Amino acid sequence: GEKVEQHESTLSVREGDSAVINCTYTDTASSYFPWYKQEAGKSLHFVIDIRSNVDRKQSQRLIVLLDKKAKRFSLHITATQPEDSAIYFCAASMTSGSWQLIFGSGTQLTVMP
Amino acid sequence: NAGVIQTPRHKVTGKGQEATLWCEPISGHSAVFWYRQTIVQGLEFLTYFRNQAPIDDSGMPKERFSAQMPNQSHSTLKIQSTQPQDSAVYLCASSLGQPNSDYTFGSGTRLLVI
Numbered sequence: 001g002e003k004v005e006q007h008e009s010t011l012s013v014r015e016g017d018s019a020v021i022n023c024t025y026t027d028t029a030s031s032y033f034p035w036y037k038q039e040a041g042k043s044l045h046f047v048i049d050i051r052s053n054v055d056r057k058q059s060q061r062l063i064v065l066l067d068k069k070a071k072r073f074s075l076h077i078t079a080t081q082p083e084d085s086a087i088y089f090c091a092a093s094m095t096s097g098s099w100q101l102i103f104g105s106g107t108q109l110t111v112m113p
Numbered sequence: 114n115a116g117v118i119q120t121p122r123h124k125v126t127g128k129g130q131e132a133t134l135w136c137e138p139i140s141g142h143s144a145v146f147w148y149r150q151t152i153v154q155g156l157e158f159l160t161y162f163r164n165q166a167p168i169d170d171s172g173m174p175k176e177r178f179s180a181q182m183p184n185q186s187h188s189t190l191k192i193q194s195t196q197p198q199d200s201a202v203y204l205c206a207s208s209l210g211q212p213n214s215d216y217t218f219g220s221g222t223r224l225l226v227i
Contacts, residue, residue: 001171032213043204046215089156098169099212100146103156 002027004092006104014112019077021107023090026071030092033066033073034101038087047088048075080111117219119205125225126195134190134222138207145188146216147180150202159203162188163210195226 007022025033034049050057050064050073057064063076073092077084087108091101118137126132138145147159160170162182173180177195182188192199202223206216 034215036216036218043218043220044206044216045218049213049215051213093212098161098171099144100158100161100169101216102158103148105155 002030002092002094002102004090004102004104006090006107008107009105010108010110012110012112013080015080015082017080019080019084019109019111021075021088021090021109022072023074023092023104024070024072025092025102027092027094028068028071029094030071032093033064034091035062035064035075036089036091036103038089038106040086044089077109080109082111082113085109085111117205117207117217119203119219119222121222122220123223123225125227128196128226129194132192132195132199132224132226134192134203134205134224136188136190136205136219137186138188138205139217140186141209142207142217143185143210144208144214145182146206146208147188147190148204148206150204150221151200156204159190192224195224197226200224200226 003026013019031052036044038044048062061078066073087106090104093101120135144163146161149157158172160180165182177193180190202221204221206218208214208216
């Protein structure tokens, strides 16, 4: 089955710098790649996604890149702010068969003032 | 829209007892997912329903775990004969039930088996 690997378990950046979190997946049939944010003591909430028909998507300070050949996708957070500090999870799913999301192990992002 | 509602928020059970966790999905969402979150294993998929029908339970420990969705407004996850290794945060999520739909997660039930 699909496996998603999230490469950075922790990441610290200075406020205003950019943060990049990288994920890889194994199943070439995967076509949907969302990202979720989990703040301390809270549940996950959706932040941005990308589908396999595009290789870049931006929403305000968030940019997602998808490299289907390398089976790699990444989340770029620009102009980081302290409130960006959280655990970020990448995920992947297919559009046929079973649709459940398979999650990476999470990246604890700390934005230092 | 109250979001996905999970009850109870916290549950403590003795080893060997039964635990039932409840989830109320967002109205109009036809897919309901259950995940388990631990520090060691991360987010593990357990099972999901689409239009109340069980679709994939490949993540469920077979012997003691069961899930049901008797109507479109709630789903339950039941753990029989709980063991300390069942301690985790159990997360329910719902979505529109189409491919490429994002999930809305509930706040989770933190289960502690002592």
